[in-house]
Amino acid sequence: MAVAELDLDLDGPDSPDGPVLSFGPALGGPPPGAGDIFALVRLQGRPAATVLGHVRADEDPAEVLTAVFRARKSPYEPPAPAEPVLAAPAPAEPARPATALAAPPRTTVVVATRERAGQLARALDSLLAQDHPDFRVLVVDNAPVTTATRDLVESRYVGRVDYVQEPCPGLAVAHNCGVAAADGTVIAFTDDDVIADPHWLTALTTPFAADPGLGCVTGLILPARLTTSAQILLESHGGFAKGFEPRLYDPASPPADEPLFPFTAGSFGSGANMAFRAEALRAVGGFDPATGTGTPAKGGDDLYAFVRILAAGHRLRYAPEALVWHHHRETWQDLRNQAYGYGAGLTAYLTAILVRRPALLPALLAKLPRGLAHARAITAHRPDPAVESAPGTHGARAHPWPRDLSRLERRGMLYGPLGYLKARVRVRRQARSAALGKPRIRRRAVRGRS
Structure with a gap:
């Protein structure tokens, strides 16, 4: 289908x-x-x-x-105003909304990749077509086993894309490598399996110019293809999209409709479409290297960073006009692996937060009962197959969420803390190897935009 x-x-x-x-x-x-x-x-x-x-x-x-x-849309309505719909009542000194007059700041776009040169080329072509006036694209080649990614950048994108190699596996490690090599006010992140809308980077980064207290902006993710049953099922139950209403999350005014804030980080956005104020991200230590795809933790690196930014007092904005098209996994086995990985990443990132920021433990414990209920709800009750979905949508009635995928998510949630601890052990071993004189990172750069 x-x-x-x-x-x-x-x-x-x-x-x-x-x-x-x-x-x-x-x-x-x-x-x-x-x-x-x-x-x-x-x-x-x-x-x-x-x-x-x-x-x-x-x-x-x-x-x-x-x-x-x-x-x-009954009755048919004009588009919403440019101002975001606040997730909570506005603070005493509300942030100024992003406007067309605000110039987007200097930005480095980090794309972490591993042995997917074909997909990467498609992503890079879309990034180089952005209408942002001042940006640089940086490819982080994570634990490569061939020279395919480096050869692609050096042959096809010489002078337009920068290249750096990170031999230690893990998405968070690769992102931290990108953070270290980035310049400019903002660091944006996307994946090698997306195609960015031409206005993506401008929409994602302009809010930073309008709001000095903003630490992170996330954007809208829609499917680039719906050609397999697995892709259609995932998108029919929300996919990666977080809706079409702008939203501002402010730790000074926690949203009334999210009592678990800020620990429900999955509602803020996803790692395939996010940007951070460079100073704020570096101040919280970047991403936890024991989280993310490519580690025993299997995920959670983006969620960890969202919570750390909010816990440090910065605001986070969801900007749906910042759009990327994502190539969803194609097979049922891919979807099974994804369900387990999401469950593991959820509890792995919570474990990481408590290990690295123990001061947040009282707040988490106070919200834990409702948190457990929430975790069960998001894995057990996707849109009810017995409820008729809205006309013109991918409805749950036609595509009920398989119970075995919910079970896999829960199994992943049970595994997540153990996976994180295993990943921390591996990170420590890598650090000891580096201390003994073994090179941890080898870089080879192809200079790009200036």
């Missing part, structure tokens, strides 16, 4: 005569003559919703999907 994808702009500056479809680098060619189509709807160029519509061979996809969207 495959679902075609497209981009539908209802009233953007380039569509004065009505809705216009586009396909872009992530979305492939035109949709088939008939079938299901998953569309991102934009209003005035900003992401507003996703819809799913069935289009017959004799129908205009733009008309069908516009009707589906307007049926969901």
Whole structure:
């Protein structure tokens, strides 16, 4: 089963005569003559919703999907204002909203990768097409076993992309390597399996210029392909998206609708689309090297960083206009591994927070009963298969979440603390090897933007 994808702009500056479809680098060619189509709807160029519509061979996809969207938006509404919807009442001195007049700061984009040169090239092409005025792209080649990544950068992106090698495996280690090599005010992170919307980096980094107290910004992640049952299932239950409403999380005014704040870090965003004020990230020690993909902890490096930034008093903003298209895992086994890894990463990052910031233990213990209930809810009760989903969406009724995936997530949650402790042992061994004179990191740079 495959679902075609497209981009539908209802009233953007380039569509004065009505809705216009586009396909872009992530979305492939035109949709088939008939079938299901998953569309991102934009209003005035900003992401507003996703819809799913069935289009017959004799129908205009733009008309069908516009009707589906307007049926969901009853009555049809103009786009939301540019200001974020606050997650809590505004503090005494609210942050200024990002505006088009604020110039995005100098940024380094870090892309950690391991033996996926084909996917990396696709990601780099989209990054080099960004409309941001002042940025640098840095590839971190993590524990490579071949020279494929280095050869790609040196042959195809010489003078445009920087390259650094980190021999110790682990996503957090690779990200810390990127932090050490980065320059500029902001450090942005994305993955080698995404395609960035041309306005992604500008939308992700401009808020830092408008709000000096902002420590982190995350963005919207949508599927680049929906061609397999596993991909459709994941996206039908939310995927990586965190919605289309801007949101500001302020530790000085905890959100009333998130009593577990800030320990529900999964609601803030994901590592494939995040940026940090460089000074703030370095001040909290960067990412915990015993977390993340490629370690026994299996994940949690991004969640750890979100909580550390908030615990240090910085604000975190979710900006849905900062969009990347993510290539979801394709097979059922991939999805099983992902479910287990997410569960492990959740409790691994909580363990990391308590090990490295014991002062947060009282706050966590006070919220632990509700936290356990929340953890059970997010793994056991995806949208109820018995409840009819909204028209025009990938509904849970058609794609119920398998119970074995929920069980795998819970098993991962039980394993997470042990995985983190195993990873810490490995990090210590690597540190001892480095202290004995063995080189921990070898760098070879290809200079890029200045």
